[in-house]
Amino acid sequence: MLRSNRVGAFLFVGLSVLLLATPPATASTQTAEMATDPVVRYGTETIGGVDVFYREAGRPGAPQIVLLHGFPTSSHMFRNVIPRLAEDFHVIAPDYPGYGLSSMPSVDEFEYSFANLASIVDELLAKRGFDRYALYLMDYGAPIGYRIAESHPERVTALIVQNGNAYDEGLREFWDPIKRYWESGSKEDGDELRGLLTLGATKWQYQHGTRNPESISPDNWLVVQPLLDRPGNQEIQLALFYDYRTNVPLYPRWQKYFRTHLPPTLIVWGENDPIFPAEGAHPYLRDLPNAELHLLNTGHFALEEDGPLIVDLIREFMLGKVAIEQEQESD
Numbered sequence: 098m099l100r101s102n103r104v105g106a107f108l109f110v111g112l113s114v115l116l117l118a119t120p121p122a123t124a125s126t127q128t129a130e131m132a133t134d135p136v137v138r139y140g141t142e143t144i145g146g147v148d149v150f151y152r153e154a155g156r157p158g159a160p161q162i163v164l165l166h167g168f169p170t171s172s173h174m175f176r177n178v179i180p181r182l183a184e185d186f187h188v189i190a191p192d193y194p195g196y197g198l199s200s201m202p203s204v205d206e207f208e209y210s211f212a213n214l215a216s217i218v219d220e221l222l223a224k225r226g227f228d229r230y231a232l233y234l235m236d237y238g239a240p241i242g243y244r245i246a247e248s249h250p251e252r253v254t255a256l257i258v259q260n261g262n263a264y265d266e267g268l269r270e271f272w273d274p275i276k277r278y279w280e281s282g283s284k285e286d287g288d289e290l291r292g293l294l295t296l297g298a299t300k301w302q303y304q305h306g307t308r309n310p311e312s313i314s315p316d317n318w319l320v321v322q323p324l325l326d327r328p329g330n331q332e333i334q335l336a337l338f339y340d341y342r343t344n345v346p347l348y349p350r351w352q353k354y355f356r357t358h359l360p361p362t363l364i365v366w367g368e369n370d371p372i373f374p375a376e377g378a379h380p381y382l383r384d385l386p387n388a389e390l391h392l393l394n395t396g397h398f399a400l401e402e403d404g405p406l407i408v409d410l411i412r413e414f415m416l417g418k419v420a421i422e423q424e425q426e427s428d
């Protein structure tokens with residue numbers, strides 16, 4: 098019994114010394130912890146009467162990255178990369194109206210155009226304090242993001258392009274039935290595109306061109322498809338299919354923006370993507386000769402199979418090349 102008391106006393110004294118030797122958390126250590134806080138915050142801002150949902154993470158004051166999703170998904174496509182990027186960056190990923198958890202007004206109540214979506218995202222960024230940011234542009238995110246970049250070139254620190262088109266070479270056979278709809282605007286040609294909104298088409302988008310289709314999480318289409326199947330959502334998608342025609346005449350303007358402002362650019366492209374094939378990736382180098390181009394052996398939603406690799410490439414790019422160029426600008 099005496100021996101037990103001595104051991105207990107010894108442990109108590111040792112623990113007391115250890116606690117006394119451990120400095121209390123200071124403001125600097127708390128700041129360091131905040132700088133690597135991967136907690137994702139979910140919120141909504143009302144813009145023009147529409148509730149716009151977003152995911153946000155990272156420390157305010159860190160380099161900013163805006164993540165712009167494609168069709169037919171939402172900010173859900175960034176669910177795995179946001180916590181990883183938040184270790185070094187302040188990131189935000191919105192859902193466009195009609196997608197994800199944002200409001201879905203009908204086509205009679207809301208203008209579903211890329212110009213209007215860009216305006217709403219632009220206002221959301223201002224409300225959330227994003228004023229100097231890199232743009233991650235994927236699929237529909239490209240025409241939305243390039244409109245924002247052209248309007249505010251001084252705010253854009255870099256471009257991260259992932260299967261996002263800005264060149265005629267990137268619109269190949271997949272787009273032929275959509276181009277017919279652009280030319281006619283007819284109900285018949287629009288109805289022909291409804292097959293792109295089915296469960297089979299959604300699964301195909303996620304799995305086609307991947308190295309291991311069985312590794313792509315079914316959570317993707319189990320989230321996306323019920324949203325596409327909401328009453329009225331097909332009409333929203335058809336409106337945006339038709340409005341995509343307004344992006345193509347802007348390609349020369351966006352290419353001029355590239356040449357004029359030469360934003361640091363990282364291109365990470367799923368080269369097996371039939372929607373935006375690799376033929377649309379190479380032309381960027383004509384206007385952005387210093388861009389980094391990485392063709393990845395995967396499909397349209399490259400983050401599903403190569404997310405960790407893409408995050409590493411973004412981190413190296415943003416903390417290296419972009420940081421150096423910003424420092425040179427400030428000198």
